[in-house]
Amino acid sequence: MINTTLMAERYQSARDLFLSNADKAGWEAHSLLHPLKGPQGIDLYTDVIHTGNPDSENLLMISSGTHGIEGYLGSEIQSRLLAENVIAPDRSDRHAVMVHAVNPYGFAWHRRVNEDNIDLNRNFIDFDAPLPENEGYEAFRALLNPAEWDEGYEEKLKAEAALAIERMGLGALFKSVSGGQYEHPSCIQYGGQGPCWSRRMMEDVWTQVMANKRRATQIDLHTGLGSPGQGILMTYGKDEQTRIKRARAMWQDIFVSPPAETDDTLTTGVLGPHLEEMFADRDILAVVLEYGTKEPVDVLHAIAADNWLHHHGDVDSERGARIKQLMLDAFYLSDTALREKSYQRARNVVVAAENAG
Ligand SMILES: [Zn+2]
Structure with a gap:
């Protein structure tokens, strides 16, 4: 049992x-x-470390804990990459940055969301524009946000999800739930009403490290989707785009890119695409390395x-x-064994990115 x-x-x-490990490997840490406290x-903290040449035009960035608790696997991967010196500290043609615990509040409190109940990957939207709408969410709001919860809830959820999949298909269910919502701050998959702490922090970090960069590869580590221990790389974009070609050349079949036109609501507010948009005049490839659990x-x-x-x-x-x-x-x-497998996958991904320059 996981108490505080x-x-x-x-x-x-x-x-x-x-x-x-960062210190032993000679990386510099900030x-x-x-602003808030964790359990007990x-x-x-969000810890940002870097090595290599800050003045070079190439950046490799690896982040963990965007979805709080997902950072425990991400953190292990980052720490072991450091222990094994997978990212050479003395390269003059590349600057490397790791961000540990993008969402430290969710990380420490074992939540996927942040201090505002925000799913960070729904928060990177343009809040000056009308907020995205997800009409499908409402049909599942009561089911997913029960006022009473007990150990029998799991069976109810499973039964109703199975019925919904039968009725509308898995894709439509996934879109309705995972598409996010901007109306109910205490409900799941909430995107917020403005840029949250972690988003502003990441924008500051990107602004600093991207100042002189022409090209960047950003890998955000996630868990919870896919088959157990299997890691796949995902991003959004079309095959003819330079960065998607670069991704395929670098990572071959590890890289799975859903076509951009399939499902707009799923791409709303995600961290990586926001980085690509912020620096649209540069060659930026931002991917999620997602592990099934x-x-x-x-x-x-x-x-x-x-x-x-x-x-x-x-x-x-006790229930908590x-x-x-x-x-x-x-x-x-x-x-x-699954953790080992997931680390080896991450190592391959990073080595390929390093070898690609
Ligand atoms: Zn995630």
Whole structure:
């Protein structure tokens, strides 16, 4: 069971290992203090480290914890890449940056969302334009955001999801739920009403490191989608685009790019495409390296339970600890062999990016 003491320890030990490995490998670190506290009152940080030549035109960037708790696997991958010196510190033709815990609040509290209940990958939108609408969400709002939660909820969710898949198909269900929403701050998949702390922080980091860059590869580490331990690289864009060609050449079949026209709501507010838009005059390839963990309905169950917990329940209770265990099961790989497999995949991805220049 994951109580608040364990959560605090897990976050701190992940962070300590990352910083100590960064130091041993000769990377320079900058720690950005988050305004809020973690479990047991601990301080929360996003840690940004860099190596190589800041004046070169090429950037390689690897980030973890955009979806909070997903950062536990991401953090392990980052720390081991550092321990094995996969990214050579002395290269003069490339600047390398790692961001640890893009969303440190969600990371430490074992949530996927941030301090504002925001799914960060729905927050990178233009808030001056009309907010995106997702009409499909409403049909599932009550089911996914129960006011009462108990251990029987999982069966109810599974049964209703199966019925919905039968009725409308998996793709339509996925779009309705995962498409996000901007109207209900206490419901799941909320995108926010303005740029959140983590978004503004990332924009600052990008503005600084991108100043003199012509070309960048950004890899954001995620979990919760796909088959267990399997990592795939995803981005949005069409095959004829230079950056997609670059991705295919670099990563071959590890790279899976959904055609941009299939599903607009799924691309709304994602971190990587925002980086590409911010520097549209440069050659930027931003991808997600996504690792499968559990079945989609188990992942959804954990997200809904955790959302109930933070709005209606008590994190510091036995049920709270049980729900946090569900979250960990849904977003971390407890199996050592699967973690090894996921690291080797990440290593291959990074080595290919390094060899491509
Ligand atoms: Zn994610």
